Amino acid sequence: MRPPTVVDEDVRQTLRTAAVVLLEHLPELTDELVARTRAGDEVYCACVPYDEHWKSTLEGVRLGLTAILQPPSERRDLVFTANMARRRAEQGLPLDSLLRMYRLAGQVVWSALVDHMERERPERLSVLVRAAGHVWHAIDRQSMVACDTYNRREQEILGRSRERVNALLDALLDGTADAGVVRAAEAALDLPEHGTYAVVTVRRGGRQDDALLPESLDGMRLLWRMRTGHEVAVAALGGAGLDDLCRELSYVISGVAGVSPVVTGLAELAAAHELALLAMRTCVDGGPEIARLDGRVPAALMLTRPDLAFHLLDSALGPLLALDSADRDTLLTTLETWLACDGSAARAAARLFCHRNTIVNRVRRIEQLTGRSLARPRDLVDLALALDAARLLPNRNA
Template sequence: MRSRTDSEVRELLRTSAARLLERLPTLTDELVRRGRRSDEAYRIAIPFDDHWKSTHEGMRVGITAILQPRHERRDVAYAQTVGRRRAEHGLPLDSLMRSYRLAAQITWDGVIDIVGDQTPERLPALLRSATHVWHAIDRQAVAAADAYRRRENELLGRTNEHVHALLDALLEGRADAAVTGLAAAALDLPEQGRYAVVTTRLPGRPDRAHRPETLGGLRLLWRMRADFEIAVVLMGDRDLDDLVAAVRPVICGTAGISPVVDGLAELATARRLAELAMRTCSGDRPEIARLDRRLPAALVVCQPGLSRHLASDVLGPVLASPDRGVLLATLEAWLRCEGSAVRAAGELYCHRNTVFNRVRRIEQMTGRSLSRPRDLVELSLALDAVRLHPEP
């Protein structure tokens, strides 16, 4: 009995499918009209002729599948083709899924009309075929959605690669005026504007790489390098103090910040200056270095051979002393505290007289006075040279 009923259902579907194919242009007209009327995305993204032709072919392939053995059916393969094409058109996936639901409704209504007109007494038996029809179209919809997502990911990857390549061209100084214009459009950034560059080692959140983010009202675009990250920052009317405050919570290593430059075309210069600022950090503690406040140290970094000679010439006796570490720490604290023995003593956890005694000892050993401007400059630069170019 069950076998006879299933056979009757299959026969009903085959008969209905053959008649539906005769009405195919009318069914296509209805599906396209209702789809474009109810979904603005189709009207915007898909030209009418393309929509009609693909719908006509999809309906033909789907209905024909009812008449074919399973191994000859092309409905799932065609649905995958449609899914890929709609992703390329930029049609939202929800719109594509709604079109399949509407196609199922129109197809099923067509089957009911055919059976109702010709053999109404067989309508109860037709109800058994409902799950077959809806399941077939649902299978097509799933295939289309899977293909859509795969193609969307491919396109997104290519788009991201293109955007990253443009940003790299700016940062590496390989962008002419035409490329700069393309980069501005792709990155959604003004070609002329106030920019700064941040470079950092040991990032706080590795997942931010290659992504834009907003920190403290500033827009940052990050790029990963082999051993550090670079961020292009659209400054607007903000200053570098605002930038330091914004990035401090996400920096757990050393970082360098460039001066502000005018326009995307100057990002390569800003990147080099940010990297130079980062090189003025000794690396033994988290530190954010602004180049505009590290210019003497930057000069030391740029001339390693001369810097080592300066360190040896100015601080040679101190470096050779058994008390080298204590004396260098005292000199660094004295300079950092702007010659205040009280503040330096607080940092060094000793009495201010101890600071005075150590300072006098440094002056005697080096033959230089911290009260003479020229000597002060030499001692400061020599200390930077020791810090940034340690002996091998």
């Protein structure tokens, strides 16, 4: 038995001899590998132009065969492999397609080596069999380098894509998008410039599962952005309406959310964002509550003009607010419940677990303290708005 070093040298010499011959048939090997790759993979055909595929394959096979003639420290084929993998990631070729190509390359090269030895040096076939491990090890090295480089480049591309999407969303939501940005957002976000949208804002921690940001709700698409203290989503409604959106949100929102009115274009999202935030501000408790601005306009008006809200609060409820805290809170709760029950003393009494006459007496006392009659429409409006102010401006409740 010959020493291992003699066997290894015999194998290497056999491979070198065959590699020199195969280098003379590069175009034929390239044709075969390109044809086999493209015949079984429509995605490869769509992502990589034929001329580019052929040229890169020619160079890859050349460097792969040349590597057999070089010391292991001079694997220039690996540099080429990394560059090509980076290019394929940029072209959007799936990694599976890229790795399949390397498996086919191993088959094509190995078959060519075997064919050559059968024709020219059949007595050396046994040596070539021992060389199989060297050939497939070289292919494996290329595949590993390709896989690692592809994954790193894909992450870079995805990161930049997410950054671009986030920047475009921010521009739309913050009102800094000009016509050019709107057109760019239409393409990058795959959203029609003129479509039906709403903006949703959710206080941080206001979801059933803090890891869940649904990207769709019953056919409505949602694009989310994180903000300080809250999350915001652009909801592409399609054929749905606010009722549909709020119903689906109720399944995932456990805290407080604000919903804007419907707008009809990307350029209107900044205004919708402001209105969604305003709707969310009308909620003073921890929820669950989904506030639609179209149902909170009076409260929203109080928030937009706090100076007038304070004035109304003092003029309409001033004497009531001057009571001790327990008495004041009882009357405010009674008024709020009475209004929520459409002026029904019986329904208000049921909600507050007291007798109907108790509600009637408290309502009379509220009218006496405020000098307003709940039977008079204008006075009723004043008291309802003042009550919103009292709820939304807690610093004046003390």
